[in-house]
Amino acid sequence: MYKPTTIKDIAKALGLSTSTVSRALRGGYEISDETKRIVSEYAQKINYKPNPIALSLKERRSYSIGVVVCEVANSFFSQAINGIESIAYNKGYHVIISQSHDSYEREVTNIQHLANRSIDGLLISLSAETTNYDHIHQLHANGFPMVFFDRVLDEIQTHKVISDNFQGSFAATELLIKNGFKKIAHLANAPHLSITKERQVGYQAALQKYGLEVKEEYNQYCFHGGRLKEEVESAVQTLLNLPDRPDAIFVSSDRLSISCLTALMKLNPLAAEQISIAGFNNSDLVNLLKPSLSYVRQPAFEMGRLATDLLIQLIEAKRPITQFETKILTNEVFISDSLKKEAVLL
Amino acid sequence: MYKPTTIKDIAKALGLSTSTVSRALRGGYEISDETKRIVSEYAQKINYKPNPIALSLKERRSYSIGVVVCEVANSFFSQAINGIESIAYNKGYHVIISQSHDSYEREVTNIQHLANRSIDGLLISLSAETTNYDHIHQLHANGFPMVFFDRVLDEIQTHKVISDNFQGSFAATELLIKNGFKKIAHLANAPHLSITKERQVGYQAALQKYGLEVKEEYNQYCFHGGRLKEEVESAVQTLLNLPDRPDAIFVSSDRLSISCLTALMKLNPLAAEQISIAGFNNSDLVNLLKPSLSYVRQPAFEMGRLATDLLIQLIEAKRPITQFETKILTNEVFISDSLKKEAVLL
């Protein structure tokens, strides 16, 4: 069985005390160069590695941070995780990822599991189904370091990193309008999510700027974030069935953009050709999609980096922090191939 | 600052000893029901949670398993991770994910970082750049529990979970042949990867079965697994420049399928229409791609489940295990829209 070497083994082998070995290894200034040399050479030889668990117990910290996202299999989040990792590893932290799958129960379980002192801080993006925030309040009340990103919770005072949802939604909607679409629907994630609300506002503002009517029935929400295929299909079907059928759809959520396309293709391939779609999406494949898609791309990697940076600041702060920031990064908007072609014709 | 409650707090508050509290909480049979009740009620009230780090130190295990994959932002791996998680969480294990980004250095660092006793076992899928396996041998020689999945290492005796690479490649190549393509190239990942070798064999077997020539120059490898955009483009360019230009490409790696399409579209959009592509791919978007793609889909989720199951068996084994299995799961093969249409015409 696996039996790692300890500082004690070294001490015994070299006829020293454990504390001398410990100090020698970490270069304590009180140790003679000679001893240091002997110890570190021997440590090297038997491939000694300090036990991080013992260190954690001692220092009361684990040098790891937890991440709770809805899905790793989602371009935005996997890119954000790359950003998170890049900072965390540089600063000597492990990253422990867990997925809520947009389920409230799993979010609660995972956060409690993580927060239970095996991590030093938490990076959270809320699940679509979460409407009760007690589990987060409890942690926060205990002074547990946390940073929100993307799907944030206003009522918690801490650092937050988001993209400029208003700007992205406004630009995407405006793009559709400028290309001649007048009946623009809005397919959205769960309505209580911060991203949904902010993007909704951007969408409406664009409609209003161009004097278009904001119709209640044009807004369709997916309360489970598209976790259930049926909810997306039913939302799309509802839009298709409207007496005044939309000629374009603004999709305000990453995964939903694809689900919306898929649903359209399944329900009515002809409509899929006719209806123009603009949506939030971070997939690298988006340019290769058949009914082509205009899209808003969030700076996911950068958001992950920033959030992690802020979290580590919180964790390593000497004194309690009371001033919190909300970083807002700008989104990029890309026009679809089909619109590009039509633009040439105009 | 965050200060969790300990067993000592409970003991003090209740006028008991820490050992009594400990036993009461874990239902030790020597404790009176009355004491148990009092202790557990109080623990509940102050929301006591045992410190997993202290437990780890004591039990010499952390109840967490490490996963090393090249990229989380890759459908195959993110689905596999979902499978891994589903089993791990059920059995009370944390999952710590780290990414090699197909770099040898990062693989070594991550594995050493992880194996360094903060995990009880390791799930590995090799990086494309790895050709030196010392870091793995060393771990294995120490009896450290590990299971390979997808990109395995033959020379290590342990459990392995793979998909039937021969079958998938054979079927995909055969599909192209049956649709009338005769000049089928092979775009592959790094040549020393197990998946590359096995898929190469399947590809060749199909060519040979139908009496097609196996041309050396039709095989193009990406030594960095497509991490560098340039290497994919250069490989595709090489194929396009061949005097006897291929009329189809079999892509034997998940990420490369998309990169190949992207490169083709960039280098020669016309050729992208003409050249039929069949490749390994696990993306959910694959049906929506413009030059449509025939594809081999691996049972990623199931592979993750199986691998984790085997790993936990290794970890929890009472006596050293000497009989190891290699599980081989069957792939599904899907025909692209464009081939479907032509098939109708025939």
Next chain:
DNA sequence: CTGAAAGCGCTAACAG
């Protein structure tokens, strides 16, 4: 039935 004490691997006063 309950308490005292040792120990998991490591670090850090405190002594020499």
Next chain:
DNA sequence: CTGTTAGCGCTTTCAG
């Protein structure tokens, strides 16, 4: 410059 000792939170003999 080096050793002794205590302690991080918890479990577990060994004594009562």
